[in-house]
Amino acid sequence: MRVPKNAEVRIPSEGTVLAGTLLMPAGEGPFPCVVIAGGTMSHTRDGRLIDPERVVPERDALKRLATRLAAAGYASIRWDKRGFGGTPPGPRPATYRDETADLIAVMHFARRHPAVSRVAVAGESAGGYVACLAAKRGVPADAYIFLGALCSPIxxxxxxxxxxxxxxxxxxxxxxxxxxxxxxxxxxxxxxxxxxxxxxxxxxxxxxxxxxxxxxxxxxxxxREELAEPPHEQFRYIAGPVLILHGERDMNVPVEHAARIEKTVRAAGNSFVTRIVIPHADHSFQVAASDEDMRMRERHSCESFNRRYHEDLYTALAAWLRKVTPTGAKSSHAPHPIIHKPRPGSMAWDGIRVVGDVTDARQNPGVTTLEGRIGPLLKGEGCQAHYIEMPPGLYCAEHPHATESLIYTVRGRWVLASGGVRKLMRPGSLFWFGAGVPTGYEVPFDEPAFILIFKGQRSEESDEAFFEYLRRLAGRLEEERAGGQPFTFDELPPEHPACVFAVRVNTDCGA
Incomplete structure (x- = not known):
């Protein structure tokens, strides 16, 4: 296994000396380097939040990001903010002017380092504002990544x-x-x-x-600084490739700000912009609770820090970096594990109803929606089964359901997504999801995929009630598409994690 090289660095800045970590990928450089500018929740280089009035759960968002960048072949620098960790406080409470000076000092350090080829800046939350201020002051990066960045008045x-x-x-x-x-x-x-x-x-x-x-x-x-230089006006100073990443369930910065950033950057004449919204992710790109009340409580108690991180963040970032600033290092990212077929199950024959061929469209009517053709099959006293024939090229973003399900693949291949983890499903594959667990369905192939969904309770009393539900669903999905929600691979940027995984399992997708 190739082990990244971790080095402590001390970088002089205005009124202090920054203590940080330079993480290099294994192998011979030079490497592109991502300068990680933490936001207001990242007081330390690892991304820990220090609250003077309470103890909050450990947070290591920046350390995780640096580790995944190294695995993808990219160097990174992150540092303790003034007065935290190993960085002494400056002459006054830290201002955005100070943080901008610190970012500029780190960027100069990276530019001069013999093992660094190009410099990108990843601005987390308010770190995106600081990245804009550095560009405004004449210190640009070769590329920019905005992670949940703010684009509005204070x-x-x-x-x-x-x-x-x-x-x-x-x-x-x-x-x-x-x-x-x-x-x-x-x-x-x-x-x-x-x-x-x-x-x-x-x-x-x-x-x-x-x-x-x-x-x-x-x-x-x-x-006063934010009032004098409003955050939403500073993105016009950003030139070069831009990746905008935002969590769909961000409780700190509304997800609409991602589109605002893109609009502002493009209006300034920069068309090299990619925007990706990570489904069900919060401000730290951790998988958020499905319940809105719980999301509110976890945001203000910081209990959200205990949730798992969304894999799509790292997949999208690595794919975009490989396109805009390729690295000579080999990725050490582990391949996705293979799902093994389950053992054959048993069947009970007391009180029988038989569907002769679940794939026969003439026998089993359905409703065509953007997610595919869906129809009922069987209803028992306390269970039911229906089918979905998913069309080629389908992209259905992660979304939760109120009840658990077992899903069996009858024919075709497709990709199951949950929390940014993706699995290739083939005929014979069986999986379970729990109530409220977000799952996504992707078909990066030229043929449809046919799946059976089994539920341990009845959601409708009759097939006609189910058809009525499906007709409402079809209308709602069309409204979501009109609002900008993608439903096909053709509507996704090539750096989207679904596209990246699709190329792994179907080489024709990259053609």
Whole structure:
């Protein structure tokens, strides 16, 4: 096994010396290097959030990202922010000016390093804003990756994060008690952010925030900086290849901001832009809870940090990097495991109904939807089965169902996706998914795939009720497509993880 080379680095910046990690892939360089600019949740080089009022779960989003980049053949640099980890604090509370100076110092360090060929910047959340400011100040990267980046005025950000928390707390006494116990500072921000913005506009240096028996003096330097240089206006300074990645269920920055960034970058004359939304991922690109109430609570308690990371993030990033800045290193990414066929099951013959041929369209009517032709087969006293014939070229993004299912592949090949992990399914394959578990269905082949879905409960009393449900589903899917949701491989960029995996299992897809 090729082991990446990990080196501690110390990089002088304005008023401090940054402590960081340079991670090189195994082999001989030079390599393209990704400079990882952490956001407001990443105080340390690994991506840990330090909260002065509470202990939050460990978070290592940046370390994971660096490790996966090394496995794909790319170097990376990440560092502790001022006053955290091994980096001493500067002469004042860190501002965006300081963070921009730090990013520029790291970019210069990377440019001068003999083992580095080109320099890309990956801006996580507010790190994307800092990347824009560095470009505005005349220090561009060769390529940019924006990970859940903000593209709106500061007031919108606070309304989305903390205004919603106030509204959530007002829904019930239990919600209010939970919010007070879990995120009292966030609740106070939600009630005071408008007054704080007014104070920043007046030029006030600080704002004294009182909540419960606590008092916190909040520096307003960053607020004034964002008001003077609004985040959504800075993306026009970005030139060169751009990859915009955003979680579909981001509770920190609305997913619509990804499209805004693309629009702003293109309007400035840069057409080399790829935008990919990762299904069911949150701000850290971890697989978010399917329940909206739970997502709200996990976002403000930081319990979302305990969830698994979405594999599509790393797949999409590596594929895009290989296109815009190829590396000479060989990828050490492990191949996807092969699914083995299950053992044959048994059948009970008490109280029998028989479908002579489940694939006979004449015997088994269905409704054609964007997900394929779907129709009922059998209903028992407490179970049911239906079929889906998925068309060639289908892309159906991950989505959850309220009840568990067993799904058997009768004919054709297709790809099962869940949490960014993909498996090639063939005739004879059988899988189970639990209630609320997101699953996606992809057919990167020239022939359709026919699957059977078995459920341990009846969802409709009659076939006609099921047909009515399918007709509503067909209309809803058409609305989603009109709103921009892709349903075929032709609608996806080649760097999309579904396309990357498709080329692995069907070489004709890359032709």
């Amino acid at each position: 007031e919108d950000l606070f309304a989305y994060n903390y205004g919603r928390l106030v509204a959530y707390a007002a829904q019930s006494e239990e919600n209010h008690r939970w919010a007070q116990e879990t995120s009292p500072f966030g609740l106070a921000l939600g009630r005071h952010y408008k007054a704080m913005i007014e104070a920043a506009l007046r030029g006030d240096e600080t704002y004294v925030l009182r909540y419960g028996d606590r008092v916190r003096t909040v520096p307003l330097d960053r607020w």
